Amino acid sequence: MGPTPSGPSFVPWAPGPGDAPPTRPYPKPSRPPGLGLRPSRVPAVITAAVILVVVIVVAVASYVAHVADTHVSAPAVSKQPVPQVSTQGDRIEFTTADGSGQLILVRHSWVTYGLVPPTSGSYLRVEVELICVSGSVDYDPYNFQVFDQTGRLFETAIEGAGDAMLESGTLQPGDRVRGTIAFDMPHSEATLLMSDNSNQTVTALKVPD
Secondary structure, eight states, rough: OOOOOOOSGGSOOOOOOOOOOOOOOOOOOOOOOTTTTOOOHHHHEEEEEEHHHOOOOHHHHHHHHHHHOOOOOOOOOSOOOOOOOOOSEEEEEEEESSSSEEEEEEEEHHHHHHSSSOOOOOOEEEEEEEEEEEOOEEOGGEEEOOOOTBEEEEOOOGGGGGGTBOOOOEEEEEOOOEEEEEEOOOOOOEEEEOOTSSSSSSEEEEOOO
């Protein structure tokens, strides 16, 4: 066998007297992701604000729809000047641009039926007679209107006139015609208006309550 290797490169390190063995550095433990970080509250605040806005919008829309469903527009108020109204008797004379005549209130009644049920709860049925005295007098069920004691104006409702509804035509001197007209309105005091073909009111009669 050959000689034993010697020399500084082959001598293992040994601590000298009083020397401490060298310490090996340990790696610093890493912090798990997400630990120690405070989560942001901004997304939660934004979400809550959006939900609140949606709730407010839905509540307002529901209220508006409820008001629209439960409130019916009032009939139009008459803007035309009303001629002198006859409160005595059942007839009144009138004059138009084409002639003159008489309007007679034969009878009136309140009913709750018709071809279509009344939206107000009742129909005012009025039977009238027209007499031509001079010239010519045009007549039509749509030439009549009614206003109540508060000034609300109601148009002719042919659905409530029944079988004897007033027709349309022209009267010559000595001619007369009779027929029924109806108005969809609540039961109350009423005044019957008659207009000519130019929609100008020519006369009016009080309808007894």
